[in-house]
Amino acid sequence: MQSGISDRIPNPRLLPHPTRPPHNHEKETLVPLTVLQPSTSSFETDLSLLTPHLTPKQALYILLRRYPSTNPAPFIAITYVPDAAPVRQKMLFASTRLTLVRELGIERFKETIFATKEEELSAEGFKRHDQHEALAAPLTEEEVSLGEVKRKEAEEGRGAGERRSHVSSGVAMPVTPEAVEALKRLVGEGGDNLVQLKINIATETMELASSTSVPIGGLASTISSTEPRYSFYRFTHTHAGEETSPILFIYTCPSGSKIKERMLYAASSRSAVQIAEAEAGLKIEKKIEESSPEDVTEQSVLGDLHPKVEVKKAFERPKRPGRK
Known part of the structure; x- marks a missing residue:
C-alpha cells in the first residue's frame, strides 16, 4: 500500500x-x-x-x-x-x-x-x-x-503508592508495588509459581490479581476465563534429563471480554513484559497468547518450549537387482 x-x-x-x-x-x-x-x-x-x-x-x-x-x-x-x-x-x-x-x-x-x-x-x-x-x-x-485509555497524568502524590513503567511503545501503565513484589518472588525456587496481573480499567493501573502455586495442569482452572489476564508462570519440569524452571508469559483474552478491555490489554501486553523484566528482574523464556486458558495445556507448553526437530534420513542408493 x-x-x-x-x-x-x-x-x-x-x-x-x-x-x-x-x-x-x-x-x-x-x-x-x-x-x-x-x-x-x-x-x-x-x-x-x-x-x-x-x-x-x-x-x-x-x-x-x-x-x-x-x-x-x-x-x-x-x-x-x-x-x-x-x-x-x-x-x-x-x-x-x-x-x-x-x-x-x-x-x-x-x-x-x-x-x-x-x-x-x-x-x-x-x-x-x-x-x-x-x-x-x-x-x-x-x-x-490507544483506546482512549490515558486521560491525564497521575498526580504527584499518587507516585508514592504506584510505579510507572516506561516503555518504548504500547501503553505505559502504572503498576502497584504489590504486583512488582509478587513478580520478584518468582525468581527464586519454592513459594508461588503463578502470578496473575489485571488492569483496573477505572484507574488505568496494572494490579496484582492473584499469586498462587499450581501444577501446569491447573492453569486452565486458575487463570480467569471471563476476563483478560497477564499470567507469569514458573514452569519447573525435566527435559532431556535436566530440570529447568523457565518463566512463561501467558496472555489470555476470552472472547466474551468487553471491547475496551480487549483494546487496553492488547495495547499494554508489551508493557506487562517490560515491567516483569525491568522492575522484577525476570527473564521471560516464552510468550504464549491464547483466547482461552483452556488452550494452555502441558502438551502445548512443552511443544512451544521444546519443539521436536525432524531428523531427515540420508538418501540411500537403491541396491542393484540380484544383490542382498
Whole structure:
C-alpha cells in the first residue's frame, strides 16, 4: 500500500485487515475490499452504501471523505470491530489502527472513530457521535488510537503508592508495588509459581490479581476465563534429563471480554513484559497468547518450549537387482 491519499477518492472506501494465517507472521497485509461511488451529494444519505459490507464477524478499516477536498483534513478513519469478530482480529485492529492512518498521512484525517455496532455508522449514529464530540474534551491522535485509555497524568502524590513503567511503545501503565513484589518472588525456587496481573480499567493501573502455586495442569482452572489476564508462570519440569524452571508469559483474552478491555490489554501486553523484566528482574523464556486458558495445556507448553526437530534420513542408493 502506498502512502498518501488522492483527493479523487470517492466518499466511502473500505479496507479490511484479514486475520493472521496460522504460524505465518509475514502475510499480515491490508487488502482493499471495495470502493463505493457516492450516489448523492449527502454524506449522511450515502452512509447506507456501507450496510451490505458490515457483517457480524468481519472487522474493517473504513476510510470516508466527509468534508470537501479543499479542507486540509477531508477524511475520517473508522475502525469497525463487531463484538462477534474473532479475538485475533480484535487484537490486530486495536494494535494497528494508528499505523494505517500514519501510512496514509495522518494530517489528512480530521478524526478517527472506533465502532462495534452497525447502527453507529448510520446517519443517526453519526449525529449522536457529533453531539458527543461537541461536549467531550478534545483528545490527541495518540489518545484516541490507544483506546482512549490515558486521560491525564497521575498526580504527584499518587507516585508514592504506584510505579510507572516506561516503555518504548504500547501503553505505559502504572503498576502497584504489590504486583512488582509478587513478580520478584518468582525468581527464586519454592513459594508461588503463578502470578496473575489485571488492569483496573477505572484507574488505568496494572494490579496484582492473584499469586498462587499450581501444577501446569491447573492453569486452565486458575487463570480467569471471563476476563483478560497477564499470567507469569514458573514452569519447573525435566527435559532431556535436566530440570529447568523457565518463566512463561501467558496472555489470555476470552472472547466474551468487553471491547475496551480487549483494546487496553492488547495495547499494554508489551508493557506487562517490560515491567516483569525491568522492575522484577525476570527473564521471560516464552510468550504464549491464547483466547482461552483452556488452550494452555502441558502438551502445548512443552511443544512451544521444546519443539521436536525432524531428523531427515540420508538418501540411500537403491541396491542393484540380484544383490542382498
